[in-house]
Amino acid sequence: MSDSAAPFTLDARALSRSFAGRPVVRDVELKVGRGEVLGFLGPNGAGKTTTMQMLTGNLSPGAGSISICGVDLLAQPVAAKRHVGYLPETPPLYGELSVTEYLELAARLRRVPQRQVGGAAANAAERCGLAAVGGRLIGSLSKGYRQRVGIAQAIVHEPDLIILDEPTVGLDPNQIREIRALIRALGQGRGVILSTHILPEVETVCDRVQIMHEGSVVYSGTVEALRALRGGRALLVGLRQPPPLAELRALPGVARAEAAGADLFRIEPAADADPVEEIVRHAVAHGWRLYQIAPAQASLEDIFAHLTQREDATEEAVT
């Protein structure tokens, strides 16, 4: 069903869109390779959902081109949509259908051959852990199950590109872990775009990250690069009776130290060194009254602030 010659499952260029004259998405580039999970990150209102609606043909772009598995979505929408599975923010579920009926309907709508419809629906239900509730009406399912039905309908026709808009919202931690494992598994041999505003989710699931802010992509790079941007291995050390900074800097294994508050210090370890033990030993020996030592990871908000202040972040980060 797929055109395996196309190197990218998704290749969107210069996407722009405005609502009533107000630009919502500006000049967004998106490329997703086979076997790649792309994290699409951004605060609410950044234009993530609008971008995804354009990628799935729910909204026509103001400008730009979208090619899915080498098929132009704007010129041949029907052919291109066959390769896409989409879970919108609100799963498009019919409460009056049973899970099996609904998945079979989704399979038929995606042009799965009639003889394979039952198998495809059963397979998708199995993968999403829905086998036990196949006969129940969707309207009577809990939020977690509904979300899974939503994911199942997106993968029922084995698409090459899966677009998931905040798939873990409203789930409990166990369900989140299961869904993340499922997304990783789905990434095998396909392209997956995962939109979220939860940074750890991106770190555990994605290969590459793209961050949107106010309609533009402000960061695009690998998860490792993002982790470095978040502060890498830096430590946040709290001391009630701190010594002069120079003394901290002189500790073995410490590359840099700076004050992060009245009694908080940000310490960056030297390459291949772990100064935690040294810090603790010195703190005890000299009575610095250590009360906290933790990885100093910047919050998502800090990164957004950081990225949006530096307009050239995208160019620097793409390597």
Place this chain on the structure above:
Amino acid sequence: MILTVAAKELRALFVSPLAWVVLAFFQLVLAWIFLSRLDAFLALQSQLVVLTNPPGATELVISPVFGVASIVLVMAVPLLSMRLVAEERRNQTMTLLLSAPLSMTDIVLGKFLGLLAFLLLPILLIGAMGAALAVGGRLDWGLVASNLIGLALVAGGLAAIGLYASCLTAHPVVAAVAALAISLVLWMINLATSDPASPLHLVSLLKHFEPFTKGVVDTANLAYFALLIVLFLVLAIRRLDADRLRG
């Protein structure tokens, strides 16, 4: 693909209590009219035989029942059509159809055919009610057929109007009111004039349905209904496309 969408709509109608209530009401009203017309016919029968060319049971019982059925349809179709798109918008389920490999035409035609298939059910039941008279006498089957064709075309026109109205809003009730307004105006717009040559007669639904109840299947009337259906379906497709463009 169109049939998949149609089957889905048909199913959605059959699981909704509203559709069953409307169907039951439809049957109740028409069975009552049918029986009262039959009573009147039986009372008049002795006087009718004196006439040289007396009207038969088909003309005196079945045609009037179809006439009443057409008015009941004007009221009932908006209730059945209101959810077609408006409800999907409200529940945000339209995305399933829009991101599936379907053209907007597939979606609109599927929804239209699904509703029409549902409407054909009560229409055929009225036909069966009339056909039951064949047990006790002779029927003019040509007149029965032209009545059936006429009523099916009216149902098609009303369904297209209802579908378009449903595309205008995310509130089913608003869609129902809009569909009823458009249907009623089209139904009796000819009453607005006393001039028999007025062009308003050309757009009136009733004026184009009446010949069918007299056994006249005229291409002009067939063309009118075809145009009416195509017009509102095209409007519906354009309206949904505009959603995608304007967002």
